[in-house]
Amino acid sequence: MLSSEAWVEAITARNVRAAARFISRIEAGDPNVTPALKELYRRGGRSRIIGITGPPGAGKSTLTGQLTKHYREHGLSVAVLAVDPSSPHSGGAILGDRLRLANHSADPGVFIRSMASRGRLGGLARAVGDTIIVLDAMRWDVVLIETVGVGQSETDIMRHTSAVILLQTAMGGDEVQAAKAGIMEIGDIFVVNKADHPEADRAVRVLEEMISLTQMLCPEKMWRPPVVKTQSLSGDGIGDLVEKISERFRFLESHPDIARANRREQVAHRVAEILRDMADRRLRESPGSEVDSMIDDAITRGTDPITIAERIFSQ
Amino acid sequence: MESVLKEQKIRCMLGMLGTDVHNKGIRTLAQLLRDAGIEVIYLGEHNTVEGMVDAVIAEDPDVLGLSFSTASYVQYVERLCTCMRARGVADVPVMLGGIIHQEDHATLTGFGVKGIFGPGSGLPDILAFLQRASASRHVE
Numbered sequence: 001m002l003s004s005e006a007w008v009e010a011i012t013a014r015n016v017r018a019a020a021r022f023i024s025r026i027e028a029g030d031p032n033v034t035p036a037l038k039e040l041y042r043r044g045g046r047s048r049i050i051g052i053t054g055p056p057g058a059g060k061s062t063l064t065g066q067l068t069k070h071y072r073e074h075g076l077s078v079a080v081l082a083v084d085p086s087s088p089h090s091g092g093a094i095l096g097d098r099l100r101l102a103n104h105s106a107d108p109g110v111f112i113r114s115m116a117s118r119g120r121l122g123g124l125a126r127a128v129g130d131t132i133i134v135l136d137a138m139r140w141d142v143v144l145i146e147t148v149g150v151g152q153s154e155t156d157i158m159r160h161t162s163a164v165i166l167l168q169t170a171m172g173g174d175e176v177q178a179a180k181a182g183i184m185e186i187g188d189i190f191v192v193n194k195a196d197h198p199e200a201d202r203a204v205r206v207l208e209e210m211i212s213l214t215q216m217l218c219p220e221k222m223w224r225p226p227v228v229k230t231q232s233l234s235g236d237g238i239g240d241l242v243e244k245i246s247e248r249f250r251f252l253e254s255h256p257d258i259a260r261a262n263r264r265e266q267v268a269h270r271v272a273e274i275l276r277d278m279a280d281r282r283l284r285e286s287p288g289s290e291v292d293s294m295i296d297d298a299i300t301r302g303t304d305p306i307t308i309a310e311r312i313f314s315q
Numbered sequence: 316m317e318s319v320l321k322e323q324k325i326r327c328m329l330g331m332l333g334t335d336v337h338n339k340g341i342r343t344l345a346q347l348l349r350d351a352g353i354e355v356i357y358l359g360e361h362n363t364v365e366g367m368v369d370a371v372i373a374e375d376p377d378v379l380g381l382s383f384s385t386a387s388y389v390q391y392v393e394r395l396c397t398c399m400r401a402r403g404v405a406d407v408p409v410m411l412g413g414i415i416h417q418e419d420h421a422t423l424t425g426f427g428v429k430g431i432f433g434p435g436s437g438l439p440d441i442l443a444f445l446q447r448a449s450a451s452r453h454v455e
Contacts, residue, residue, distance in 0.1 A: 016372055016373060017372050017403060017404070020372060020374065020375040021375050022374045023375070024326075027324070028323050028324075033429045067440045087349055087350070087353070089350070090349060090350045090351060090352045091324070092344070092348060092349035092350060092351060092352045092353045092354060092355070093349055093354045093355065094345050094349050094355045094357050095354060095355065095356045095357065096359075098356065098357075098358055098370060098374075099335050099357065099358065099359045100363075102358075102359075102362070102366065105362075105363075105369050105370060106363070106365055106366050106369060111373055112370075112373055112375060113373055114356050114374060116324070118324070123395045259392035
């Protein structure tokens with residue numbers, strides 16, 4: 001085990017092997033990573049972090065591959081964090097995103113890491129936040145976070161980045177679905193993928209209408225999310241998407257108050273998440289027999305769940 | 316309460332090298348392992364030795380598993396193990412499956428291969444190997 005200083009030094013020098021091992025420790029919930037993580041956070045803030053989310057099969061991995069290719073051709077270094085769902089039954093997972101990014105595998109300007117969601121609501125693994133800190137401290141120009149968007153729980157990604165690309169397929173869902181899922185608030189840029197589909201133009205129109213409505217209701221948002229049509233297999237529309245992403249970052253730079261409000265919300269959310277983890281840990285580390293006997297006591301109304309929680313929390 | 320180590324999931328990378336296209340075995344294994352609670356990083360077929368070692372470095376798996384159905388596996392495995400040593404990831408245990416001949420076993424383990432699972436080996440054998448291999452790797 002390296003010292004915290006050695007971890008920080010290796011990671012900020014973009015030692016991929018060290019960073020990869022460090023991310024494994026984050027995933028394993030190793031508390032020894034904490035001092036290094038604190039320092040790495042202070043060294044970060046330079047990478048452009050972009051979230052990519054959407055329903056399964058929308059083409060997220062392929063689009064991530066196309067964006068990576070585009071940024072590489074323009075001389076930018078790229079890190080990809082690809083999150084895939086864990087099986088709710090076994091807890092296992094098949095992480096297959098490297099398959100679609102295979103042509104970057106021998107390029108030192110690209111770092112790809114796969115991660116299983118490990119059953120968290122919101123579609124993001126608990127390790128995602130800390131892994132972003134590592135990638136940011138490595139100073140990749142662009143960090144792409146590709147997240148599993150199962151069902152309607154895609155919102156977590158906006159806790160990590162102010163540039164979220166929300167993918168829709170041409171055939172995916174009607175107006176009601178979009179409104180119900182509350183996805184309009186998540187996307188900073190909307191992408192209708194599989195643009196050759198006969199329904200693609202209709203999907204774009206529906207999205208535009210929804211965006212207009214959202215703008216009317218929340219005029220203080222200032223940013224009107226653009227809708228881009230892409231064909232992630234052929235790469236059509238990727239240049240257009242890259243331009244919209246740049247526009248989004250230019251907007252944040254020219255509206256520091258909005259950027260700051262976003263960041264405040266993200267950091268506050270992260271603090272709350274860490275607090276919850278600390279409470280979980282406290283519970284796990286409490287002597288099982290003591291907790292058990294308190295629980296038994298509560299069943300016969302001798303104590304109550306609130307008192308038990310208070311006692312564990314104040315230990 | 317629950318063990319603090321419950322997050323200690325086993326991450327197993329599976330892939331094929333070269334022009335081998337018989338991916339049925341390794342795809343089936345990927346699904347069986349997932350159903351046994353393993354996180355499988357699936358690389359598919361047509362990988363190069365260098366590309367695969369890059370993936371090992373970035374993903375930091377507990378085990379690397381390869382499947383072969385062509386006769387060239389001895390050369391491929393030798394190149395892979397040499398490359399892993401050169402790039403500092405020889406501590407990741409390598410296991411082989413597919414059609415591996417008995418008379419090559421000694422040569423392959425000589426290169427550094429830790430497990431060989433030919434036809435007839437069952438999922439419990441592979442799972443036991445993964446558990447042993449990852450446990451020895453987490454003790455540093």
